[in-house]
Amino acid sequence: MVQSRRAFLATVSAAGAATMFPRPVSAAPAPIRLGIDNFAVRAFGWRAPELIEYAAGLKLDTLFLSDLDCLPSLDDAPLLDLKAHATDKGLSLYIGSWSICPSSARFKPTWGTAEEHLRTGIRVSKTLGSPVFRVILGASEDRKSPGGIRARIADTVRVLKACKGAAMDAGIKVAIENHAGDLHSWELIELVEQAGPDFVGVNIDSGNAAWTLEDPLDLLERLGPYSICSSLRDDMIWTTPDGASIQWTAMGEGLLDWKRYIERWRVLCPNVPIQIETISGFSRNFPYKSEAFWEHYEKRPEVLAKFEVLAAKGHPLESFKVPTGADKKEAERAYQKGEIERSIAYCKEVLGLGLRKG
Numbered sequence: 588m589v590q591s592r593r594a595f596l597a598t599v600s601a602a603g604a605a606t607m608f609p610r611p612v613s614a615a616p617a618p619i620r621l622g623i624d625n626f627a628v629r630a631f632g633w634r635a636p637e638l639i640e641y642a643a644g645l646k647l648d649t650l651f652l653s654d655l656d657c658l659p660s661l662d663d664a665p666l667l668d669l670k671a672h673a674t675d676k677g678l679s680l681y682i683g684s685w686s687i688c689p690s691s692a693r694f695k696p697t698w699g700t701a702e703e704h705l706r707t708g709i710r711v712s713k714t715l716g717s718p719v720f721r722v723i724l725g726a727s728e729d730r731k732s733p734g735g736i737r738a739r740i741a742d743t744v745r746v747l748k749a750c751k752g753a754a755m756d757a758g759i760k761v762a763i764e765n766h767a768g769d770l771h772s773w774e775l776i777e778l779v780e781q782a783g784p785d786f787v788g789v790n791i792d793s794g795n796a797a798w799t800l801e802d803p804l805d806l807l808e809r810l811g812p813y814s815i816c817s818s819l820r821d822d823m824i825w826t827t828p829d830g831a832s833i834q835w836t837a838m839g840e841g842l843l844d845w846k847r848y849i850e851r852w853r854v855l856c857p858n859v860p861i862q863i864e865t866i867s868g869f870s871r872n873f874p875y876k877s878e879a880f881w882e883h884y885e886k887r888p889e890v891l892a893k894f895e896v897l898a899a900k901g902h903p904l905e906s907f908k909v910p911t912g913a914d915k916k917e918a919e920r921a922y923q924k925g926e927i928e929r930s931i932a933y934c935k936e937v938l939g940l941g942l943r944k945g
Contacts, residue, residue: 617857618939618940618941618942619849619852619853619857619860619940619941620648620649620679620860620861620940620941620942621647621648621649621860621861621862621863621931621934621935621941621942622642622647622648622650622651622678622679622681622860622862622863623642623645623647623650623651623862623863623864623927623931624651624653624818624862625638625651625652625653625654626653626654626818626864626866627863627864627865627866627923627926627927627930628641628920628923628924628927629923630916630919630920630922630923631920631923633657634657634658634659635657635659635669636659636672638650638652638657639669639672639673639676639678640676642676642678643676643678645928645931646941646943646944646945647678647931647941647943648677648678648679648860648941648942648943649678649679649680649681649860649862650673650678650680650681651680651681651682651683651721651816651818651862651864652680652681652682652683653681653682653683653684653721653818653864654683654684655682655684655698655707655708658711661707661711663714666714666715667714669715670714670715670716673715674716677943679716679717679860680715680716680717681717681718681719681721681860681862682708682711682712682715682717682719682720682721683708683719683720683762683764683790683816684698684704684708684720684721684722685722685723686701686722686723686724686725687701687704687705687722687723687724687743687747688701688723688724688725688729688739688743688746689701689742689746690732690738690739690742691724691725691726691729691732691739691742692725692726692728692729692732693723693725693726693729694725701746702746702749702750704722705720705722705746705747705750705753705761706750706753708720708722709750709753709754709757709759709761710753710757712757712759713757713758713759717759718758718759718760718815719759719760719761719788719815719816720754720759720760720761721762721763721764721790721816722761722762722763723763723764723766723769724739724740724743724763724766724769724770724778725739725766725767726766726767726768726769727767727798727883729769730768730769730883730884731883735883736769736770736774736883737774739769740770740774740777740781743763743778743782744778744781744782747761747782747783747786748782748783751782751783751786754786755785755786759786760787760788760815761782761786761788762787762788762789762790762816763775763778763779763787763788763789763790764790764791764792764795764818765789765790765791765792765795765796765799765806765810766792766795767795767798768795768798768799770799771799771801771884771885772796772801772806772810773809773885773887774885775789775813776810776813779813784813788813788814788815788816789810789813789814789816790814790815790816790817790818791806791807791810791811791814791816791817791818791819791856791859792817792818792819792864793806793807793819793820793821793822793843793848794818794819794820794821794822794835794864794866797822797824797833798833798871798873799884800831800873800875800884800890800891800894801890801894802890802893802894802896802897803822803843803848804843804844804847804848804851805890805893805894807848807851807855808851808855811851811852811854811855811856812855812856814855814856815856815859816860816862817860817861817862818863818864819838819861819862819863819864820835820836820837820838820841820863820864820865820866820867820930821835821836821837821838821839821840821841821842821843821845821930822834822835822836822841822842822843822897823835823840823841823842823901823902824841824842824894824897824898824901825898825901825902825903826898826899826901827872827874828876829874829875829876829877830872830873830874830875830876830877830880831872831873831875831894831895831898832870832871832872832873832903833870833871833872834867834868834869834871834904834906835865835866836865836867836904836926837865837867837925837927837929837930837933838863838865838929838930838931838933838934839929839930839933839937840929842897842900845933845937845938846938849938849940861934861940863927863930863931865923865926865927865930867907867926868906868907868922869907870903870904870906875891907922
């Protein structure tokens, strides 16, 4: 068929425009900051100044000091010195502590009442330049307490609301972690929404996701939009006669599809740093095939099905054992150091995370 003059001219015009105004090359995605949670190297007993030196040596962008005990002092002057030390090393600090639920089995009066604890953390976070203060509700045993987990959620929400003014005045957001099997992702969202998402968000933990029988990638889809801080690690999950066993691993040594995870992270919470908290070397079995297990957990078949798909791909791992004749403390230190440093290398070299090279 003979091409019409009008069609020919339109083709030529389009070709010329494409030559004159070529399509822009897609820009590379913005890098995601990379850091560690100090709990990854807990066996060393390092305080904040030593942790800053260690994180700087790994050429990280952030350091998550997830317990107040590692700080040399809670007074403003030494805290400002610590902030200056971190800044000099190119690190931004993120600050955290533990339970603010006064009725949780994990609550301790170390920092006073739950409200006093939270107010102290908010002040410390502001002084150190952390945008968040990470806390937890508790752990899986709280699901079996009087009134169940929703009674514990209500108690935590009351503490948060009582301290809202302090948080808003300081410009600090409170990050609640999905911690040790305490909260399903949807329960954590309920907590945040009840307290107020204008000052409360989520510290997302990929390892703890498995302890509520959730696929960590599926959990990211729900919690990502609420996330303001992170403590990540890999999971190995395998089926057992009565359910599944879970062992946390170094990054890239478990089942998670981290490239896909990072793709979704860039969409859901791109400004949140990825901070690695390796806690490896032991497994825990979850006998969820028994109906008695679900007395304290909420069974959502579509969520469990995704977890089971992941578990079907896994295999058992040996637990860490101190080599015969070795010093226990030194063996644990070497093990933890190996886990976190392999993880950071994987994050940098395979996933392309971090602002600083090397």
